[in-house]
Amino acid sequence: MMDTIIAFVKQPLVMEVLITLVKIGFIFGLTIGFFAPMLAWVERKQSAVMQDRVGANRAGVFGITVIGLLHSLADAIKLIFKEDFIPRGAERGLHTLAPALAVIPALVVFAVIPFGGQYTLWGHDVSLVIADLDVGILYVFAISSLATYGVVIAGWSSNNNWSLLGGLRASAQMFSYEVTMGLTIIGLIMYYQSLSLVDIVAKQENFWHWGIVWHFPAFVLFLACAVAENKRVPFDAPEAESELVAGYFTEYSGMKFVMFWTAEFIEMVSISGMCVALFFGGHHIPFLTQDFLLNALGDVFGPNWGGVIVMLIGIGVFITKLVILLVLQMTIRWTMPRFRYDQIMKLGWKMILPLSLCWIFLVGVGILTGVMPTP
Amino acid sequence: MGDMNEEKKIEQGASDSEVMARAKAVLGPMGVMIHTHSQHGDDTLVVQAEDILKVMEFLHGDEGLKFDMMMDLTAVDYLGAEEVHPYLKPMNARFEVVYHLYSVEKNHRIRVKAPLTEESPYVNSITGIWVGADWFEREAFDLYGVVFRGHPNLKRILLYEDFEGHPLRKDYGKMKRQPLIGPVN
Amino acid sequence: MKEENRKQGYDFHEASRTETMTINMGPSHPATHGTVKFFLTLDGETIEDIDVEIGYLHRAFEKECEAQKWNGVFPYTDRLDYTASVLNNVGYAMTAEKLIGIEVPERCQYLRTMISEMARMSGHYTNVGAGALELGALTAFIYFIEARELLWDLIESVCGARLTHNYVRIGGLTNDLPDGFRENVKRVFAKNRKLWDDFDIMLTKNRIFLDRMRDTGGISQKDAIAWGFTGPCLRATGVPYDVRRAEPYLVYDRMNFDIPVGTTGDNFDRYLVRMEEIKQSMSIVEQCLEQMPDGPINVDDARWRMPSKDDSSTKMEPLIFHFKQVIEGPSIPVGEAYQAVEGANGELGYYLVSNGGGKPWKCRVRPPSFALTSALPLLVKGSLLADLIPTFDMINLIGGECDR
Numbered sequence: 001m002m003d004t005i006i007a008f009v010k011q012p013l014v015m016e017v018l019i020t021l022v023k024i025g026f027i028f029g030l031t032i033g034f035f036a037p038m039l040a041w042v043e044r045k046q047s048a049v050m051q052d053r054v055g056a057n058r059a060g061v062f063g064i065t066v067i068g069l070l071h072s073l074a075d076a077i078k079l080i081f082k083e084d085f086i087p088r089g090a091e092r093g094l095h096t097l098a099p100a101l102a103v104i105p106a107l108v109v110f111a112v113i114p115f116g117g118q119y120t121l122w123g124h125d126v127s128l129v130i131a132d133l134d135v136g137i138l139y140v141f142a143i144s145s146l147a148t149y150g151v152v153i154a155g156w157s158s159n160n161n162w163s164l165l166g167g168l169r170a171s172a173q174m175f176s177y178e179v180t181m182g183l184t185i186i187g188l189i190m191y192y193q194s195l196s197l198v199d200i201v202a203k204q205e206n207f208w209h210w211g212i213v214w215h216f217p218a219f220v221l222f223l224a225c226a227v228a229e230n231k232r233v234p235f236d237a238p239e240a241e242s243e244l245v246a247g248y249f250t251e252y253s254g255m256k257f258v259m260f261w262t263a264e265f266i267e268m269v270s271i272s273g274m275c276v277a278l279f280f281g282g283h284h285i286p287f288l289t290q291d292f293l294l295n296a297l298g299d300v301f302g303p304n305w306g307g308v309i310v311m312l313i314g315i316g317v318f319i320t321k322l323v324i325l326l327v328l329q330m331t332i333r334w335t336m337p338r339f340r341y342d343q344i345m346k347l348g349w350k351m352i353l354p355l356s357l358c359w360i361f362l363v364g365v366g367i368l369t370g371v372m373p374t375p
Numbered sequence: 376m377g378d379m380n381e382e383k384k385i386e387q388g389a390s391d392s393e394v395m396a397r398a399k400a401v402l403g404p405m406g407v408m409i410h411t412h413s414q415h416g417d418d419t420l421v422v423q424a425e426d427i428l429k430v431m432e433f434l435h436g437d438e439g440l441k442f443d444m445m446m447d448l449t450a451v452d453y454l455g456a457e458e459v460h461p462y463l464k465p466m467n468a469r470f471e472v473v474y475h476l477y478s479v480e481k482n483h484r485i486r487v488k489a490p491l492t493e494e495s496p497y498v499n500s501i502t503g504i505w506v507g508a509d510w511f512e513r514e515a516f517d518l519y520g521v522v523f524r525g526h527p528n529l530k531r532i533l534l535y536e537d538f539e540g541h542p543l544r545k546d547y548g549k550m551k552r553q554p555l556i557g558p559v560n
Numbered sequence: 561m562k563e564e565n566r567k568q569g570y571d572f573h574e575a576s577r578t579e580t581m582t583i584n585m586g587p588s589h590p591a592t593h594g595t596v597k598f599f600l601t602l603d604g605e606t607i608e609d610i611d612v613e614i615g616y617l618h619r620a621f622e623k624e625c626e627a628q629k630w631n632g633v634f635p636y637t638d639r640l641d642y643t644a645s646v647l648n649n650v651g652y653a654m655t656a657e658k659l660i661g662i663e664v665p666e667r668c669q670y671l672r673t674m675i676s677e678m679a680r681m682s683g684h685y686t687n688v689g690a691g692a693l694e695l696g697a698l699t700a701f702i703y704f705i706e707a708r709e710l711l712w713d714l715i716e717s718v719c720g721a722r723l724t725h726n727y728v729r730i731g732g733l734t735n736d737l738p739d740g741f742r743e744n745v746k747r748v749f750a751k752n753r754k755l756w757d758d759f760d761i762m763l764t765k766n767r768i769f770l771d772r773m774r775d776t777g778g779i780s781q782k783d784a785i786a787w788g789f790t791g792p793c794l795r796a797t798g799v800p801y802d803v804r805r806a807e808p809y810l811v812y813d814r815m816n817f818d819i820p821v822g823t824t825g826d827n828f829d830r831y832l833v834r835m836e837e838i839k840q841s842m843s844i845v846e847q848c849l850e851q852m853p854d855g856p857i858n859v860d861d862a863r864w865r866m867p868s869k870d871d872s873s874t875k876m877e878p879l880i881f882h883f884k885q886v887i888e889g890p891s892i893p894v895g896e897a898y899q900a901v902e903g904a905n906g907e908l909g910y911y912l913v914s915n916g917g918g919k920p921w922k923c924r925v926r927p928p929s930f931a932l933t934s935a936l937p938l939l940v941k942g943s944l945l946a947d948l949i950p951t952f953d954m955i956n957l958i959g960g961e962c963d964r
Binding site: 047050051052053161162165233234236237240241242243245334335336337338339340341342343 | 581583589590591605692693694695696697698699700702703706762763766768769771772944945946947948949
């Protein structure tokens with residue numbers, strides 16, 4: 001019996017499926033299980049630190065509060081048991097579908113973001129990305145544009161004028177910034193000559209080929225677009241609480257509200273993941289190649305366990321870079337006031353778009369003349 | 376900082392008696408004045424309610440007075456306290472509409488009062504002279520039931536539409552209850 | 561644009577058949593702090609028409625005052641502009657004293673001036689901070705709330721209340737300054753100045769903030785005067801009218817302070833005027849503390865002042881006077897008086913009528929934000945929905961004051 005199971009598992013196809021499932025499980029655990037609640041906590045605590053106050057520290061079990069960490073748990077429990085309210089006159093079906101449409105694309109984007117390199121462990125090739133697509137970047141944009149539907153449908157189906165206004169603002173804003181966001185990284189694609197995120201990360205092994213080194217302007221533009229796409233301050237006009245109550249999710253409560261909430265946090269993580277993959281060398285440590293690590297650790301722990309340790313280091317490095325970018329986004333969120341809706345559009349179409357076109361031109365000239373050596 | 380000269384002007388301004396003298400000189404012959412006093416230094420004109428527009432137009436437009444700002448407008452119900460002002464009893468007046476005017480340019484003030492009887496609490500609206508009087512007149516109408524003729528939108532402002540009576544009238548009991556009303560829709 | 565299109569035979573509006581949207585903003589909407597309702601007609605996001613409905617916080621201020629003894633009115637006045645309570649106290653007390661014809665001792669005048677300026681700071685902190693909050697800058701808001709809390713600690717040490725400070729009485733004050741007050745002022749103002757600087761750095765030159773505030777909600781000098789604008793909103797248009805300077809009351813004529821004025825009258829100027837006034841107020845408080853003489857804080861005449869609690873529980877005569885004050889009220893001479901003070905929002909005028917009884921026959925307050933709010937349609941018509949937020953905030957409708 002045991003033998004047959006082991007034999008079954010050892011079949012290459014089954015092994016492949018199992019490894020993929022483990023990776024999917026890891027990503028789910030990382031985003032929904034770790035980052036979503038942690039970011040809720042960070043948002044509270046970081047704002048508290050920035051604002052010279054204590055922050056959430058009351059939720060606790062038997063008096064143990066763990067510097068407010070349990071608030072996320074308390075929130076989850078409260079929101080799960082909260083009444084799921086659907087306003088009269090709302091499109092019940094679409095109203096229920098919308099949160100799912102918002103949260104799923106945010107999660108699915110992770111399929112192409114590499115959170116480590118390629119390793120050979122016990123004769124199996126392990127690549128730390130769920131799907132190594134040749135058109136990874138296009139996939140990211142295709143999927144993230146789907147998230148617009150969740151927002152628009154939420155706004156329209158709620159039968160509330162404020163929601164509708166929020167949905168309209170969101171759709172206009174997200175569509176415009178998608179275009180601009182795509183253009184901001186064209187230069188990067190020209191530079192790495194690939195649309196696959198795995199390729200791009202692999203080409204950043206040398207620190208001097210990191211995206212941030214040659215493409216700092218593109219990074220700034222991309223981050224601005226990404227924050228706008230995610231509708232966070234200063235681009236949170238669609239959910240501006242002082243104008244539109246809560247924008248498109250005004251009429252949501254309980255778990256559906258949680259889904260919008262988590263979608264926002266997961267999008268923050270996926271934006272940071274994209275930034276890390278495109279600009280910050282993915283899992284690479286500056287001036288330290290993976291081969292060097294593999295050799296050094298392989299000598300001590302043997303090639304397989306050495307590989308596992310290198311893999312864990314890679315994941316750790318990736319997550320560290322991710323966290324730094326998340327903190328940066330949080331800092332922006334707690335510093336800036338909010339744009340007016342038409343100013344957001346003006347910024348997107350009249351500032352970032354021409355600037356990114358200029359950058360594409362400059363990168364083209366740089367590559368042709370050899371000023372910008374491609375990896 | 377504003378212009379120093381301009382500030383000086385505001386500091387010095389015209390003296391109160393000048394305002395009173397000018398007002399008396401012009402309004403006296405028009406026969407609109409009932410009474411004047413300067414109690415506690417507040418120059419006060421009491422005028423016929425039906426002539427209020429004439430008086431206000433003069434005070435607003437006169438080069439020497441130039442009352443460009445309508446500071447405050449309210450009404451007072453003297454039911455049972457007519458002895459406060461000597462001119463109320465002979466006129467059989469119950470209400471008084473009180474205007475406080477101010478001149479930003481000249482830095483002087485004046486109080487204009489128009490007594491009204493209970494039977495005809497009507498006075499002309501001054502929104503044509505000072506647009507800012509709009510809400511003040513609505514408030515006086517709301518709380519005292521003084522009707523401002525020619526007001527563009529004379530309806531209740533602080534209270535709700537279905538409120539019965541005018542609560543600041545002295546015959547409206549402090550503990551009087553209003554009928555409960557439900558939501559309109 | 562529309563006209564041009566029509567001339568060319570193509571009317572975009574006709575072709576796309578847009579409709580306006582009517583929407584209720586308030587009374588319970590995050591932006592309408594102080595409960596007010598806007599009935600908006602929106603063309604897309606442009607405000608075509610706006611109808612402002614106030615009165616949700618109406619609590620019969622005047623009717624209640626007419627039923628109270630002269631001194632019993634004070635707690636009601638605290639709740640007018642509750643972000644700057646003592647200013648209301650001062651205005652009422654001064655009007656009543658004008659009716660009586662008494663003048664309070666010099667030390668009392670200094671104390672009143674000082675506490676008024678603290679109240680003004682508190683009002684401006686709330687207003688400017690809330691303005692930042694409404695625009696999404698929560699951190700800046702909390703900076704000013706911290707500054708305000710520290711200031712309230714000071715006021716609390718003087719009068720015992722944190723929000724509805726009740727310090728002034730007809731003919732004087734409730735009590736003198738507590739021990740160590742000067743040192744506390746020094747400490748709190750040092751911290752306040754730092755917070756002010758931080759706030760200034762975060763917002764005044766912030767491009768996003770500038771874009772939101774500049775050229776929104778503007779009004780011309782002429783319109784502002786016609787609509788009865790006073791206070792920071794009038795000064796933002798460039799009219800240097802300030803009751804403290806135009807008709808100096810208390811000891812303002814001995815104080816050295818500037819009246820900041822704007823040029824365009826838009827929201828950004830209103831913001832700048834208020835920010836500068838906070839600094840000026842701090843300086844006035846410090847000048848008051850420097851110049852303040854020793855002496856009594858209440859008038860001598862026992863008919864017009866509340867005897868102190870200590871005296872009235874130990875001595876016979878103060879007890880009688882206390883009893884008379886509470887049961888009958890001071891019998892203020894027959895007459896009428898209007899006295900204006902510079903409130904946090906503008907000219908705060910009291911018009912009192914006495915019929916010689918123990919209660920005010922009429923207690924009218926001229927609420928500055930009432931006049932400001934009535935001009936709101938003028939300020940926002942034709943602008944975007946989002947512009948209503950900073951405009952409404954800089955108008956600073958305080959429900960307690962506007963609705964009374």
